[in-house]
Structures are given as structure tokens and as C-alpha cells.
Amino acid sequence: MMLKVEHIGIAVREMEKSKDLFSKLFNKTAYKEEAVESEGVITSFFQMGETKIELLEASNDNSPIAKFIQKKGEGIHHIAYEVEDIELEMERLKNEGFTLINDKPKKGADNKMVCFLHPKDTNGVLIELCQEIRTIDAE
Ligand SMILES: CC[C@@H](C(=O)O)C(=O)SCCNC(=O)CCNC(=O)[C@H](O)C(C)(C)COP(=O)(O)OP(=O)(O)OC[C@H]1O[C@@H](n2cnc3c(N)ncnc32)[C@H](O)[C@@H]1OP(=O)(O)O
Numbered sequence: 001m002m003l004k005v006e007h008i009g010i011a012v013r014e015m016e017k018s019k020d021l022f023s024k025l026f027n028k029t030a031y032k033e034e035a036v037e038s039e040g041v042i043t044s045f046f047q048m049g050e051t052k053i054e055l056l057e058a059s060n061d062n063s064p065i066a067k068f069i070q071k072k073g074e075g076i077h078h079i080a081y082e083v084e085d086i087e088l089e090m091e092r093l094k095n096e097g098f099t100l101i102n103d104k105p106k107k108g109a110d111n112k113m114v115c116f117l118h119p120k121d122t123n124g125v126l127i128e129l130c131q132e133i134r135t136i137d138a139e
């Protein structure tokens, strides 16, 4: 079951500049910065009520963020939905005909396991599913 929009990912060229910009916009500072080497990204998170804004800077030239910015420029990169049970949700969506980019949940940022759906099946919007690792361990 999908529970809520957990975060919106925004691709940025220069993290420090964008962190300053979003700090001014939201009148608060990012609560966390984390590099996820397996995804080739550096992230910063702002809490916005029930949801979060995740800024994403590429940490290498092969990063999906580097490719995205090259093609489309900076901007909204993905929408992440928190799910109750990531493996069940992946199975359900696969059976509905969506293309899972990773066939097993993988470690994301901010203590989450994540999976992506290919934007070709979702009206051009990259979708991330995520589940807190705490929730998975407690099962
Ligand atoms: C920090 C971890 C995690 C978290 O915990 O929150 C993250 O958020 S990580 C975020 C970065 N990681 C990812 O994006 C992983 C999933 N993405 C991918 O696997 C790839 O980017 C992709 C979607 C499969 C595309 O890769 P690839 O085919 O190699 O790139 P192309 O540049 O050739 O794109 C093909 C096609 O897809 C369009 N595209 C690419 N990215 C997006 C996007 N974010 N939103 C919408 N569309 C996207 C791209 O424009 C191409 O379209 P066409 O030109 O029409 O063919």
C-alpha cells in the first residue's frame, strides 16, 4: 500500500548554492546531508510537514543526476512514495505491467530501502518507492 509522498527529488548543479537558496525559500536549514555512492549522488533533505524535499547533486559523470541535468536541466527529478511493504508493492506493480528499474530493494538515503519505476510507463515521471529500514527490521 502507498502511504504518502515521502519526498520530492530535485536535481541541482551546485549543492551549496541550492542549499542556500532553499534555506531562504523555506526559512529553515537542511536537517541532513548524505552521500549515496551507489547512486552517484550527494543529497540534502528539508522537512516540509509530512513530506521532504531531497536536493540531489551528481557525484560523478555517470550519475543519473548528471545525465538528467545534461538532457533536461535542473528541476524535479522524481517523486518518492512511502510504502508499507516495499517487496509486496514491487510485486503488485510488476504484475500491473510497470517496469521496475531494480528487481530487489536497494539502500537509499535517509535510512530507506528504495526501488524505482521506469518513467516510460508513468507519463514521463520517475517514481521511487521507499520504506524505512526500521519498519523492515521490525517485521
Ligand atoms: C539517494 C538515493 C535515492 C533516495 O534515497 O531518495 C534517490 O533518490 S537516488 C536518485 C538518483 N537515482 C536514480 O535516478 C535511479 C533511477 N534512475 C535510473 O535508473 C535512470 O536514470 C533511468 C530512469 C533508467 C534513465 O537512465 P538511462 O536510460 O541510462 O538514461 P537516459 O538519459 O538515456 O534516459 C532514458 C530516458 O529516460 C528519461 N529520463 C531519465 N531520467 C528521468 C527522470 N528522472 N524523469 C523523467 N524522465 C527521465 C530520459 O529523458 C530519456 O528519455 P528519452 O530522451 O525520451 O528517451
Ligand SMILES: [Co+2]
Binding pocket: 007, 009, 054, 078, 080, 128
Ligand atoms: Co529520492
